[in-house]
Amino acid sequence: MSLTGLFLVSFLLVHLSGNFLLYRSDNGDAFNLYSHFMSTNGVIRVLEIGLLAGFLIHIFTAYILTQRNKAARPIQYAVSASNAKVTWFSRNMGLSGSIVLVFLIIHLINFYFPFHYGYDTYVDIEGTSYKDMYTLVATVFKNEWWYSILYILAMVLLSFHLQHGFASAFQTLGLEHKKYTPIIKGLGTLISVLVPLGFATMPVYFLFFN
Template identity: 60%
Template sequence: MSWFAKTFSSTIGRKIVMSITGLFLCSFLVIHLIGNFQLFKDDGGAAFNVYSHFMGHNPVIRVLEFVLLAGFVFHIWDAVALTRRNKAARSVGYAMNRPQDNSNWSSRNMGLLGTVILVFLIIHLYNFFLPTKTGGLDKVMVDGMMIDNLYIRVAESFKIWWYVALYVISMIALAYHLVHGFQSAFQTLGLNHKKYTPAIKTLGYVFSVLVCLGFASMPLYFFLFK
């Protein structure tokens, strides 16, 4: 196993792990966004509560939660390791340092963007995910079954101005993070070609904007209109 450990602890190995886990997390964002669109249904939260109950009690989903957690952990761990390794390799700064000439803002600030997203993720899980696991939510009757009323927790949270602001700012940070990360993932995996790279870059921009705009629309909708 030594070759395996050496490969995935090397710089290129860590970049490959970051790329694979990043694309996996992108797929999670799409699924999560589609499910959360149930919040817009004018049914008192019934559809969203049924969706949340299914996601929290389906055995396949429960197993995938651990896979998702592993994806987050590996992605964050490799990001920190690569950042420290890059700083160590450039312990002495260049005499002429103009990174803005050959890189965009998001690529130069992935650490900052990632930190904002991580802080938001911790607060988000504490506010929504943890209560579903500890029984800290009120119950509601839906189709003859008593289930957690997560919709009420969402509605109440999205009436708090600072939480809405944090949510929107975090989605902006996530959009910038995805703009750079999406294209970089394909490039790291060797899918870099003058014919296809522009299309991948465009797809990355569209994906980043639409997904993050979709998430940001939810707290704004509740705060402004509900």
């Protein structure tokens, strides 16, 4: 869980930094060139398989872990009071993770599959024709506004997931130290707020400002 989790965090950072190209005021040229690169470059396509494996292993180990942990307490408590020191995020990683997974599937249906299979709006950049991913993004967020709402909600859940997940991964790997753990925890909070916030600005931007 920890290794794949941290790997997926690295993917989020790359994905977010690439997506910021949407904000270049060049009618989406930079974003379209980036989309073209990401979908045609050989190294990226190989890494994509690794990413898929990362997701599948993360989900599969989560399933195994949950089954095993449920089996460890066959009879539940009549009254269960959570300690105030225990965060809601940490107790509900399965819930936040499942919602993020549902979102991920919708996200792939919205963008990944149309772009790779069937989408045929092209744009001309300096004499070469590229698929117009920028217009696809703008259309989905603007015309189908309920997706935008869904995206923003999913980012809130992703934030909850990262809130516990990032620092927890280090604890699982045994990377705990008086000097570094506070930094890791701070970094975890920072990532869990800034990354989903960065993604959430995109539907907001296309809904209201574009």
